[in-house]
Amino acid sequence: MSEPRTASLRPAPPEVDRRAASQAAVAARRARAAVKAAIAAHEVSPLTVLDKATAEPEGVEGRLRVTEFLLSVPAIGTTKMKDALERLAISPAKRLGGLGRHQRLRLREFLIERESRSGRQKNQLVVLAGPTAVGKGTVSTYIRENYPDVLLSVSATTRAPRPGEVDGVNYYFVDDAEFDRMIADGELLEWATVHNASRYGTPRTPIERALEAGRSVLLEIDLQGARSVRAAMPEARLIFLLPPTWEELVRRLIGRGTESAAEQQRRLETAKIELAAQDEFDHRVVNTDVAEAAREVVDLMKIRTAPSRP
Numbered sequence: 072m073s074e075p076r077t078a079s080l081r082p083a084p085p086e087v088d089r090r091a092a093s094q095a096a097v098a099a100r101r102a103r104a105a106v107k108a109a110i111a112a113h114e115v116s117p118l119t120v121l122d123k124a125t126a127e128p129e130g131v132e133g134r135l136r137v138t139e140f141l142l143s144v145p146a147i148g149t150t151k152m153k154d155a156l157e158r159l160a161i162s163p164a165k166r167l168g169g170l171g172r173h174q175r176l177r178l179r180e181f182l183i184e185r186e187s188r189s190g191r192q193k194n195q196l197v198v199l200a201g202p203t204a205v206g207k208g209t210v211s212t213y214i215r216e217n218y219p220d221v222l223l224s225v226s227a228t229t230r231a232p233r234p235g236e237v238d239g240v241n242y243y244f245v246d247d248a249e250f251d252r253m254i255a256d257g258e259l260l261e262w263a264t265v266h267n268a269s270r271y272g273t274p275r276t277p278i279e280r281a282l283e284a285g286r287s288v289l290l291e292i293d294l295q296g297a298r299s300v301r302a303a304m305p306e307a308r309l310i311f312l313l314p315p316t317w318e319e320l321v322r323r324l325i326g327r328g329t330e331s332a333a334e335q336q337r338r339l340e341t342a343k344i345e346l347a348a349q350d351e352f353d354h355r356v357v358n359t360d361v362a363e364a365a366r367e368v369v370d371l372m373k374i375r376t377a378p379s380r381p
């Protein structure tokens with residue numbers, strides 16, 4: 072008599088488990104080798120890899136040993152790698168995903184310093200996006216006040232000013248007719264209706280002038296705007312600002328107290344969509360501390376290597 076067909080309910084025999092585990096190990100090794108080859112070929116910035124490792128410690132990038140990671144960076148050989156790890160106080164046994172916060176920041180600084188030393192710095196157009204209330208405005212204001220070399224673009228918007236906001240500093244507050252005119256006259260590099268409410272747009276001329284004059288420019292805009300800038304200027308660098316946790320994001324939005332409960336709800340719905348799109352960005356920065364996040368953003372503006380495109 073034949074066996075009843077319940078084989079799939081039984082535990083797999085050990086040799087099947089072993090085979091599956093060995094196939095998974097081979098696939099993981101190949102994926103890590105591909106990442107290292109991409110770094111070595113300048114196809115991906117080591118910083119992008121470090122960012123991904125931070126976001127997903129158990130992902131391909133997170134599983135890279137810090138030694139193999141550094142050795143894949145062009146012009147770093149065994150001696151430089153060992154010196155660097157000693158200077159950064161990082162054990163060679165560590166994987167990228169297992170670095171402590173301070174170790175990660177030291178490694179980041181090290182990579183940025185190398186990149187900015189490695190050649191001519193290019194004027195950068197950098198987009199800072201992220202969910203509502205993550206602190207984009209706060210971090211951008213900190214950059215404007217502490218890094219005068221960076222031009223912070225001032226957007227036009229049809230929304231009403233909040234208490235304390237100044238026309239021409241925080242936004243150009245315009246009515247619908249004026250916004251329509253700006254679109255019609257091609258004055259905006261990009262524009263979007265945000266949170267299904269008001270329209271926001273980036274004036275084109277100040278950006279073009281600043282880039283021509285050798286300054287870096289920072290745009291603090293929403294996800295739709297970031298996508299439009301990427302389509303119009305593929306060389307732009309896209310940074311996604313993340314909250315330490317979802318709960319903290321909600322706390323910041325409610326704590327800011329500038330929106331009604333209905334508007335807060337609407338913004339949180341958009342925030343979920345925006346968070347799901349973070350992989351489209353070249354870099355991710357977590358805004359735990361404003362000064363630290365601002366420094367990370369400004370540091371990223373100095374990097375020359377073309378970011379990898381997902």
Ligand SMILES: Nc1ncnc2c1ncn2[C@@H]1O[C@H](COP(=O)(O)OP(=O)(O)OP(=O)(O)O)[C@@H](O)[C@H]1O
Nearest residue numbers: 202203204205206207208209323327358359360361
């Ligand atoms: N690192 C931080 N720690 C604690 N609070 C912060 C931090 N960064 C920003 N905040 C606070 O979070 C609130 C939201 O910040 P902000 O208005 O800058 O966010 P935003 O991303 O520009 O929001 P939106 O997209 O809705 O305009 C503010 O009250 C701000 O003071």
Ligand SMILES: Nc1nc2c(ncn2[C@@H]2O[C@H](COP(=O)(O)O)[C@@H](O)[C@H]2O)c(=O)[nH]1
Nearest residue numbers: 226262263265271272273291292293295296
């Ligand atoms: N696409 C664009 N989005 C912009 C621009 N300026 C700001 N923004 C984004 O709008 C929301 C809401 O801002 P708030 O000041 O009303 O809270 C936020 O995500 C901004 O980043 C722009 O020029 N283009």
